[in-house]
Amino acid sequence: MDSTTRRIVLVTGASRGIGAEAAAQFGAAGAHVVVNFREKRKRAEDVAGAIVAAGGSASVLGADVCDPAAVESMVEEIGRTFGRLDTLVLNASGGLERDADPGYALRLNRDAQVNLATALLPLIAQGGRIVFVTSHQAHFIHENGDVPAGYTPIARSKRAGEDALRALMPEFRERGIGFTVVSGDMIDGTIIVRLLERRDPGSVESRRAAGPLPTVEDFARVIVRAGTESGADGHTYYVGGDDYLAAGALTR
Numbered sequence: 001m002d003s004t005t006r007r008i009v010l011v012t013g014a015s016r017g018i019g020a021e022a023a024a025q026f027g028a029a030g031a032h033v034v035v036n037f038r039e040k041r042k043r044a045e046d047v048a049g050a051i052v053a054a055g056g057s058a059s060v061l062g063a064d065v066c067d068p069a070a071v072e073s074m075v076e077e078i079g080r081t082f083g084r085l086d087t088l089v090l091n092a093s094g095g096l097e098r099d100a101d102p103g104y105a106l107r108l109n110r111d112a113q114v115n116l117a118t119a120l121l122p123l124i125a126q127g128g129r130i131v132f133v134t135s136h137q138a139h140f141i142h143e144n145g146d147v148p149a150g151y152t153p154i155a156r157s158k159r160a161g162e163d164a165l166r167a168l169m170p171e172f173r174e175r176g177i178g179f180t181v182v183s184g185d186m187i188d189g190t191i192i193v194r195l196l197e198r199r200d201p202g203s204v205e206s207r208r209a210a211g212p213l214p215t216v217e218d219f220a221r222v223i224v225r226a227g228t229e230s231g232a233d234g235h236t237y238y239v240g241g242d243d244y245l246a247a248g249a250l251t252r
Contacts, residue, residue, distance in 0.1 A: 093154075
């Protein structure tokens, strides 16, 4: 691998879904992609293998982002292997898992995001990007409380994570690092939509009635844009959900 010329990109939670597709698209754009996973090594290796088979460059790196020791090891490994990081995509999230304890969503969606971003700051090159991936249901939770049943704690924890990261923007700016957010409507084909279809099918039906849901490919394409182009610092990229945006939410 040529880490001197390729953009080095870390995508958390990249063994499936949006993270896997974002990793593939970063790889197709010429980056070396570090495919982070928590448990599913084989899935992550398949993602990285597909990137390499398509002519790209990728490697896998396991770490539970909620585990500070695992995060420390991951940061050390990236430093040893590449000496820097150009783009950090904070994609890993959760809280709808059946066995999740009441505090898990906040630990993962806020605390772990802040800890990982902070731990990686010394490695992120000037001109680098940090991208936080979220949903409209979370991003607009204060303006639009119409959230699927059972999803409110997750949405609030995701918004808390976004707010906590935005509070770090002065430090990011001092280091010449840009911070952006990518917010999407329900994304067709993702595990979140499948879980919601079981728990609250009406919420998914109502979103589909408002218009076609964005695809995983659509959403990943915008994540790659956010992680590579020079945009306004603190900018939010919106994917789908015109009804959310038409309600004046773009003033945020």
